[in-house]
Amino acid sequence: MLRIRGTVGDVPVDLTVELDDSDWGKLGSALGAQPQIVQAAAVAASAAKSLNQDEALWQVARDLLRKAGQLSGPDLLEQLEGLTGSAAAGKRLLVRLRHSSQVKVASGGDTPLYSWVE
Structure with missing residues (x-):
């Protein structure tokens, strides 16, 4: 596919x-x-x-952040919502990224900054 x-x-x-x-x-x-x-x-x-649909979306979400290197929370959420077609599914992926050992979340003033770490 x-x-x-x-x-x-x-x-x-x-x-x-x-x-x-x-x-x-x-x-x-x-x-x-x-x-x-x-x-x-x-x-x-x-x-x-x-691969089930959730795992495929998880892989794409990880690749998206890895390729970008760093994204603000709202920008990342917007891209995840576009990827999944759903605000709720986008938020679930954002929470999963937040808790991933490969992602560092730092305070970026008004919004969190999501960074990919190897």
Whole structure:
């Protein structure tokens, strides 16, 4: 499964494309990929299916903060709400990040600052 998120102009885009093993094979053949690469993609797709939705969102939330390095609480919450499509689910992820050993939360004046630590 591939998930594409972003915007086209001012319009938000959230597209999910599901490919089974034969679709990955066809795509790999069309692109001239090596069989090992196609097989690895199929394995990755199967692994993604086995993760439940909460764990997949948790991984994406962690990656979001890791790539950003540091975000203010309101900015992070806004991005998490956009990711989940729900204010409640976004807040749950924010609380989970707050309690993660890989995240440092510091006072940033009016708002907390969430920082990724290795």
